[in-house]
Amino acid sequence: AQSVTQLGSHVSVSEGALVLLRCNYSSSVPPYLFWYVQYPNQGLQLLLKYTSAATLVKGINGFEAEFKKSETSFHLTKPSAHMSDAAEYFCAVSDEDDYKLSFGAGTTVTVRA
């Protein structure tokens, strides 16, 4: 089974600063990778996904992520944080049968004015 590690359960950034959320996965085959965002008491919304096309993936709300096979990483970045980016972020990797996802424990982002 796949597994996902998100380094840092909580990240605090200043408004306008870089947001960097780390995600490492374990996979014996090239995976599909996803980043989701969750606002309090809501469901998950897809930010972006990697499906073995371009290694640099652009998503919604100015986020992007880079797939690095050699490092088994899929870190999420945004150049300039906005107050509306305060939320919980989850990295997920598809299972070999591509029907199931394994989720990381999540990273909560707070944005300081």
Add this chain to the structure above:
Amino acid sequence: DGGITQSPKYLFRKEGQNVTLSCEQNLNHDAMYWYRQDPGQGLRLIYYSQIVNDFQKGDIAEGYSVSREKKESFPLTVTSAQKNPTAFYLCASKTSISYNEQFFGPGTRLTVL
């Protein structure tokens, strides 16, 4: 608008009672999923169904049951055998195309009194 609906948003249950959470989708997706979310643990898969009249256990199926009689509906029953049912429950759905993402409903927060 296409999407996933979950009801109710909040649910309170007395110990020893069974309770059923509703999940309906009008996205024409084949696969549906139930997850449990607890603080700091990410999402854990309870059950999933790839096709009508078929479903499989996920990682934490004990104390839960499901049915899939219609493509649009995937209700989850939390039984009295579930020792710690207080949690946030999320339903998701997906097409049969492997690299497509899962779409999530808004969630149901279950509290056992």
